[in-house]
Amino acid sequence: MxxxxxxxxxxxxxxxxxxxxxxxxxxxxxxxxxxxxxxxxxxxxxxxxxxxxxxxxxxxxEPSGGTKAKRLIKFMAKPIAGTLGTNTSAAQGVVCTALIGMRGASFVISQGDSFASIATKAKAALDLVENLPCTVTITGGDTLELEDIHAGEAGNDMPISVTFDSDDAGVAASCGTLTIGGGPAAANGVLTVKATVKSAAIAYLSADTATVIATKAVTALNGDAYSVSAAQAAVATPVVTLFYRAARVVNRLSAAAVGGGITATLASGVLGVGTxxxxxxxxxxxxxxxxxxxxxxxxxxxxxxxxxxxxxxxxxxxxxxxxxxxxxxxxxxxxxxxxxxxxxxxxxxxxxxxxxxxxxxxxxxxxxxxxxxxxxxxxxxxxxxxxxxxxxxxxxxxxxxxxxxxxxxxxxxxxxxxxxxxxxxxxxxxxxxxxxxxxxxxxxxxAKGSLDQKLEKWSCMLQVHLYRNEIKAAFRKLFKEKSIKRYGKPRTDASVDAQDVKDAIYRLMIQWDDRDLFDGAEELRGAIQAGVVVSPTRIDVSLPFRPLADLDQLAVEGIIS
Known part of the structure; x- marks a missing residue:
């Protein structure tokens, strides 16, 4: 590894x-x-x-001159129907669980805890996790900044989930903001927001303002099973706040706008750079x-x-x-x-x-x-x-x-x-x-055709490698310190001919067949070839490798009679 x-x-x-x-x-x-x-x-x-x-x-x-990936968890008021909440503290007690790559902690949020206090509790809990893949700092009072342990683009694969065991506390966690720039749009276009797996393609029209496009993004992200939800301020602006959904991982966030001079700026941390x-x-x-x-x-x-x-x-x-x-x-x-x-x-x-x-x-x-x-x-x-x-x-x-x-x-x-x-x-x-x-x-x-299709599965080369290894081991034992008899038959155990080599190969094929590592050794005996071809000190051997094939499908057809 x-x-x-x-x-x-x-x-x-x-x-x-x-x-x-x-x-x-x-x-x-x-x-x-x-x-x-x-x-x-x-x-x-x-x-x-x-x-x-x-x-x-x-x-x-780590890569020289590389950048460490960073991600955000901001504790704030829970949005209601796509509109940012206005409370400044937890309405009741709740348990929050934050996981980074499935390593993390649960902690208790008490009634009346401010969002800064919640962030402090979250950091304290995460700091106790000895194998957490990131360091945790607090920025802006209410926001955790998660910085990957290592520099490099590998840190961009950082699945994070934040879940509250009740929706009634009025607390949520944001993974960042998306700000729409430019506008009104000079032409029709598409805003694409990617989160974890799914991508939301949000169409906007010529003359749409940045705020209108942001509102369309909120509607789209809340209208399907994306790994993030979204909200705007009560008086809509071009800024969309993105939130972790319960029991969902958020990973690989990105956003881009194409068409009409519109821009999309995602503020969700820093991408790791370097290989x-x-x-x-x-x-x-x-x-x-x-x-x-x-x-x-x-x-x-x-x-x-x-x-x-x-x-x-x-x-x-x-x-x-x-x-x-x-x-x-x-x-x-x-x-x-x-x-x-x-x-x-x-x-x-x-x-x-x-x-x-x-x-x-x-x-x-x-x-x-x-x-x-x-x-x-x-x-x-x-x-x-x-x-x-x-x-x-x-x-x-x-x-x-x-x-x-x-x-x-x-x-x-x-x-x-x-x-x-x-x-x-x-x-x-x-x-x-x-x-x-x-x-x-x-x-x-x-595969180029059906003959080499077995190579599309791991088991094929595992079996082929076994053939090679066992042939080498057997030959070292059987033919060490031997001489080649090219034209006559061996009279003592000091010499071997091509037939001896063919017989040794066939015995191995039978052994493989008996262990379900070769398919049909007996019918392929005649395909084994051996002879002195290139050099008088070398016996060349050719044999068929016929590994078992994986059972990938069973095709069953029922016939009514």
Whole structure:
């Protein structure tokens, strides 16, 4: 797992370090708040009793000159029917729960508490959370500023929820404001407000004033199941105040106006800027004789994703054959994932290899890199290499909590299918038992036809890698210190011929078939080829790899008779 650590952390930077327990990880990474510590906790949380896989962590410095992401929670009067409230304190006692990436706290608001007092209580409660992914400061008396622990654009994936256990206290939490500028509009246009998953496209007309457009935005955001609600002052202005909705995460807020000279300015914090420099870490990974069954990066920028992909693909080739695979993570909505199109945007393209997966969970309650860590750990811990991971449940614990995306933020089956077939993503969704689960264990590989379609699933390369490893191990044992008899038959155990090699391969195929890791060894015996072709000191071998295919669909047709 790759992850940021704060300056001065004890871990050797850019180098894989084997870890055993959480206390060791927290000490090495500088804090349980660090990205790398939280990724480790997430990976361990999804394994039975936290065991089954060995964990190696690569601590990385934050990007030089990077900016830390910031988000806001402002306590204020609860709006009524799209109009800002006017009370200055809590009308009655209420419990507020604030969660940042599912880590947070609940605290009691008393009757008569001012909004500044509420902010002070919230900060005190959040400061006690040892693995909170941000620092908390108070600005303006009533507003919490949440600053990501690390600099960089990875901090822009910060799901936040603020919920009150009663609406009667007259207290709400705002995530920021949207100010409409310009106007009257010189032409028709569209204001787009994105929050978490859904986007509100708000049409405005030529001659609409900024205030009229702001009012349309309030009406639109309150008229559907968006993750934010909105309000204006009683005497309407061009300023729209955005609010957290109960039991909803707010993430990736943005706003833009197109047409008629109208502008849209969102004041909801600061975007994180900066991507990691991965050169040293990849050099160490390439030089390492250890192969890592699962590699989990936290970045999804196309440059670094492509650089990592090139290194992993090159090390998968003979004679290195490291047998590694990479699990990226994204919480982008389908629309934004289409715009990013990560699998097709890198160089080399991820669609040309079955060694990669991009886990996608819109509306995720945790950063996407934590979900990627869970998936990577599950695959690394799996003993049966033909496993179909469709439907595998992802779990959390007290160190790495995991919530279920709100129903309004989940993808439809059609959207999941589009994510799989058009964007080569591996969606994470919610199953019938209301559990977070892998929808389809898809790789990023784009099949050219039915013959290579198995490569679109994780199990294919897991089985292929097993074949390669067991062939190498068997050959080292069987043919060590042997000589080649090219024209005659071997008379002693000091020599071998091509037929001996073919027989050894066939025995392995039968063993794989017996373990349900090969499909039909007996009928393929004649397809095994071996001979001295290139050099008198080398026997070339060709054999069919026929891994089992995942069962993805059952097509049932009922016939009335």
């Amino acid at each position: 790759f992850g940021y650590v704060p300056a001065g952390a004890a871990i050797t930077l850019n180098t894989p370090t084997k870890v055993l327990v959480k206390s060791q990880v927290d000490a090495l990474t500088g804090s349980p708040k660090s990205m790398l510590s939280r990724m480790y906790a997430a990976g361990k949380s999804t394994l039975p009793n936290g065991v089954g896989a060995e964990f190696y962590l690569v601590g990385m410095p 990691p420099t991965i050169t040293s870490a990849l050099a160490a990974l390439s030089a390492d004789t250890q192969a890592y069954k699962s590699i989990v990066p936290f970045w999804t920028d196309t440059t670094n994703a492509g650089t990592l992909a090139a290194g992993v693909v090159s090390q998968d080739q003979s004679p290195i054959e490291k047998d590694q695979r990479v699990f990226f993570g994204t919480s982008l909505s389908l629309v934004d994932a289409q715009a990013a199109n990560l699998a097709d945007a890198t160089s080399p393209k991820l669609t040309t290899s079955a060694l990669f997966a991009v886990m996608q969970e819109p509306g995720s309650t945790v950063p996407a890199y934590e979900q990627a860590a869970r998936v990577g750990a599950i695959v690394a811990a799996e003993d049966y290499q033909g496993r179909n991971f469709n439907g595998r449940v992802l779990r959390g614990n007290e160190y790495a909590p995991l919530g279920v995306p709100h129903r309004a933020d989940r993808q439809t089956p059609d959207e999941e299918n589009l994510a799989i077939t058009a964007l080569f993503l591996a969606p994470i969704g919610v199953n019938e038992d209301d559990e977070v689960a892998i929808v389809r264990s898809s790789t990023t590989y784009k």
